[in-house]
Amino acid sequence: MLTPLVSENLAQMAFDRLERAILSGDIEPGHKMSEADLARQLGISRGPLREAIGRLEGLGLVMRVANQGPRVTSLRKSELIELLVFREAVEGMAARYAAANATDAEIARLRMLLEQHQNDPAIKAGIGYFQGAGDTDFHLQIAEASRNSRISAFVSGPLYSILRLYRHRMSLIPGRPHAALAEHRAILEAIEKRDGDEAERVMREHIRNSRQNVFVHMREDAAPDTPSKS
Secondary structure, rough: OOOOOOOOOOOHHHHHHHHHHOOOOOOOOOOEEHHHHHHHHHHHOOOHHHHHHHHHHHHHOOEOOOOEEEEEEOOOOOHHHHHHHHHHHHHHHHHHHHHHHHHHHHHHHHHHHHHHHOHHHHHHHOOOOOOOHHOOOOHHHHHHHHOOOHHHHHOOOOOHHHHHHHHHHHHOOOHHHHHHHHHHHHHHHHOOOHHHHHHHHHHHHHHHHOOOOOOOOEEOOOOOOOOOOO
């Protein structure tokens, strides 16, 4: 359950809380967002809540359905696979250019970020790999280090927000958190070596592995299956 908010900037806090709830899977794809229920849970009026939902729409995480109100965006399997094909091409180039253009300080931050990920309790337990936004997102940091504004715009834009939603859900597959972390380390190692060919290759392989998980574990017209807790 969401807990009440107390702050002058309620819309921003509501946005932050809802974005994390959506990306972490606490609010699932296709879920109808009842303004009355959300306002009650967060302890705020509908004004700042509607502003927060509007910002989520701008990111592509929420969509309006005629006569039904806002819902968390939900993709069909075929749509998600298409996006991942596009993501593989874009982020493969991001890794290639990061190998050439990343500063030593940026590489050090990437290394520190993966150390933080390694110490995350969920990753240690192998039950999920949640990356936050901004400085805590490994892929976003690589895109910025590429020094290519078009790549950075995609990685930080609406399509990528939708991909982040499903990226976390697929990380719940048994064995995937540890595998994804190892793949991230291989990407960083190639960037550190300034090997653009290798950086692109391992990034593409990393995203192809994600696409394969979607192909195997996601039903055609529903959200990805998550492992049973039994």
